[in-house]
Amino acid sequence: MTESMNAAVMYGPGDVRFGDVPRPACPEGGFVLKVEAVGLCGSDIRNLTTDSRSGQYPFIYGHEVVGRVVETDTxxxxxxxxxxxxxxxxxxxxxxxxxxxxxxxxxxxxxxYTEHPGGFAQYITYTRSRVERGAVYPIPEGADPVLATLAEPLSSTYACIENVGVGLHDTVAIIGAGPRCSRRACRRANR
Structure with a gap:
């Protein structure tokens, strides 16, 4: 019998259901993580409310993932x-x-990240290819997994500041509402 896990599964635009799905098997040369925390990115919101996969459902999103290795083949x-x-x-x-x-x-x-099931689930797998590409970083024991999910957004922000040349004592204005959109704007985006 196949083990199951809980996941938030997208079945179409705005159709996300929480339920049991098969737990992924450990891939050859990869590993399985038990998800401890996952961020909710603006792109996740956009993906979950639009036909982001052009009808290729069901799918599990979630790409700002911190977890603990529970099985490995490496x-x-x-x-x-x-x-x-x-x-x-x-x-x-x-x-x-x-x-x-x-x-x-x-x-x-x-x-x-949209090529593999994501972290809005109890478990997620990483393949040999991803292991070889080095897209995995150790988190020090005792660190807050929730805060660690901010690594990618923080790195994006840091890169932006570095590329623009913002320095100490510069004045910066940040304009925009961030990833949250009004109901009206979301409805327009879904037309």
Whole structure:
């Protein structure tokens, strides 16, 4: 009998149901995480309220994931059972011209988080390919998993500030409502 787990599964635009689904098996050369915390990104909200998968449902979203390794099929010490990890949503190839020049954000062979079931579930798997790409980071014991889910948004913000050249004593204005949209704006986006 296949083990099950709880998950928030998307069946279509705005149709997200919480229920039992089969627990994923450990992939060859990869590992299984028990999700301890997952962030809710603005792109998650957009994906869950629009036909983001062009009818390819059901699907489990959630890409700002922190979890503990519960099963492994790799000899890497970083991925041993019990280890708390942050899993980066995108896995750059580390081989293309962009990756080699330090611009992995432009990778032409990136594995997107939407290609694999995500962290709005009790368990999530990481494949050999993602392990080899190094898109996994250890979290120190005692760190708050909820705060650790902010690693990717924080890195994006830091990169933006660095690219713009904001420095100490500069004045900055942040304009916009962030990921929250009004009901009216969301209805317009769903038309």
């Amino acid at each position: 000899t890497e010490e970083l991925y041993q059972v019990g280890r708390l990890l942050y899993v980066y949503p995108e896995a750059a190839c580390l081989k293309c011209e962009f990756c080699r020049s330090g611009h992995s954000e432009q990778c032409i062979n990136v594995e997107h």
